[in-house]
Amino acid sequence: MLKQAIENLGNHTIQGVWRIGFASRFFLSMLLHSGTAFRRFGLTIREMYFTGVLSLIIILVSGLFVGMVLGLQGYETLQRYGSESALGTLVALSLVRELGPVLAGLLFASRAGSAITAEIGLMKATEQLSAMEMMAVDPIARVVAPRFWAGVISMPLLAALFSAMGVLGGYLVGVKLIGVDEGSFWSQMQGAVDFEQDILNGVIKSVVFGIAVTTIALFEGYDAPPTAEGVSGATTRTVVTSSLVVLALDFILTAFMFRGLN
Amino acid sequence: MNRTVLDFWVGLFVIAGIGALLFLALKVGSMSTVNSADSYEVIADFQNIGGLKPRAPVKSAGVVVGRVADIRFDNEKYEAAVTLRLDKRYAFPKDTSAAIMTSGLLGEQYVGLEAGGDSQKLKDKDRILITQDAVVLENLIGQFLYGKAQEGAPK
Numbered sequence: 319m320l321k322q323a324i325e326n327l328g329n330h331t332i333q334g335v336w337r338i339g340f341a342s343r344f345f346l347s348m349l350l351h352s353g354t355a356f357r358r359f360g361l362t363i364r365e366m367y368f369t370g371v372l373s374l375i376i377i378l379v380s381g382l383f384v385g386m387v388l389g390l391q392g393y394e395t396l397q398r399y400g401s402e403s404a405l406g407t408l409v410a411l412s413l414v415r416e417l418g419p420v421l422a423g424l425l426f427a428s429r430a431g432s433a434i435t436a437e438i439g440l441m442k443a444t445e446q447l448s449a450m451e452m453m454a455v456d457p458i459a460r461v462v463a464p465r466f467w468a469g470v471i472s473m474p475l476l477a478a479l480f481s482a483m484g485v486l487g488g489y490l491v492g493v494k495l496i497g498v499d500e501g502s503f504w505s506q507m508q509g510a511v512d513f514e515q516d517i518l519n520g521v522i523k524s525v526v527f528g529i530a531v532t533t534i535a536l537f538e539g540y541d542a543p544p545t546a547e548g549v550s551g552a553t554t555r556t557v558v559t560s561s562l563v564v565l566a567l568d569f570i571l572t573a574f575m576f577r578g579l580n
Numbered sequence: 581m582n583r584t585v586l587d588f589w590v591g592l593f594v595i596a597g598i599g600a601l602l603f604l605a606l607k608v609g610s611m612s613t614v615n616s617a618d619s620y621e622v623i624a625d626f627q628n629i630g631g632l633k634p635r636a637p638v639k640s641a642g643v644v645v646g647r648v649a650d651i652r653f654d655n656e657k658y659e660a661a662v663t664l665r666l667d668k669r670y671a672f673p674k675d676t677s678a679a680i681m682t683s684g685l686l687g688e689q690y691v692g693l694e695a696g697g698d699s700q701k702l703k704d705k706d707r708i709l710i711t712q713d714a715v716v717l718e719n720l721i722g723q724f725l726y727g728k729a730q731e732g733a734p735k
């Protein structure tokens with residue numbers, strides 16, 4: 319009984335280490351084969367359409383609503399202290415620093431990451447990847463790397479759009495609907511939001527999330543067992559793992575970026 | 581899907597993304613006073629800066645004219661040396677006075693500049709000689725209590 323448990327633990331550990339090693343080698347070979355993604359940029363553009371452009375609707379609408387809710391809730395709290403003019407600061411800082419990159423990352427994982435995993439998993443299950451290898455086409459260079467770079471390029475743009483829409487949403491609710499003074503809304507926001515400290519750090523965060531989410535999605539698809547259940551399980555794992563990784567990375571990055579600020 | 585349609589949409593997406601970044605940089609953030617090329621620095625010594633922090637605004641007549649670049653402790657004078665980075669567009673007379681003020685009752689602290697009457701202007705690395713410290717609430721209460729005690733003293 320005890321022996322069984324120890325064996326199980328050992329098996330899981332070996333499997334885990336093996337997977338991490340495989341994932342690292344996968345990541346490295348993806349970077350090494352990135353040349354194709356840039357030489358044949360049409361491939362990357364095609365993938366940017368699927369990961370970026372098709373995610374636009376969900377990103378823009380969520381951003382708008384998150385900003386509107388922030389405007390409402392922020393006003394509710396701030397007006398108790400008579401500082402509703404700080405609403406712009408609250409909305410902009412929380413969006414640019416945290417909510418923009420993180421929520422865009424989570425949405426990106428569920429909208430684009432799952433699609434990438436399912437697509438590559440199915441390509442593997444239907445032996446398209448093997449067929450490519452037979453034709454001396456490296457599937458990593460032809461299929462994986464363009465998707466990776468498309469994700470890495472799309473993610474910061476999506477996060478910026480999310481933040482911008484959120485600020486507009488906060489503006490609509492705060493200024494147009496509730497009637498916070500427009501001048502103080504924008505001027506306090508501009509006084510508090512710093513380009514390097516806040517906006518640039520938010521962009522760095524979104525780039526890191528883009529790398530993490532696309533790598534996980536690609537790896538799960540590439541590693542998926544070539545069966546129907548295998549692909550569905552891999553898709554689920556992509557969303558769960560990349561969401562958790564985005565949140566964990568966000569904590570680590572925030573601890574480095576904003577500690578000691580103020 | 582048609583190649584050109586695809587290219588068009590991706591191009592639009594990239595333009596929108598960069599537009600959003602620009603919007604964040606220019607409208608949400610304030611890039612204008614960060615740029616060190618268009619600014620000059622002056623130093624003001626305070627005996628007490630209260631809760632003043634780097635990046636706090638420097639205002640004159642209520643208008644933001646610069647930012648606090650750096651706060652150090654001067655170990656020779658035992659005072660706080662505050663470096664103010666001011667926008668080049670605004671020149672101040674040499675006898676300008678600096679005071680640490682609070683916006684609202686509990687708001688953030690900022691440096692207020694009041695222009696003097698000198699015909700000479702402040703230059704880079706100049707010192708502001710007339711300064712007024714931050715109001716520390718405890719001192720204020722202490723003074724008030726002291727005054728009250730004086731009032732109530734037997735005649």
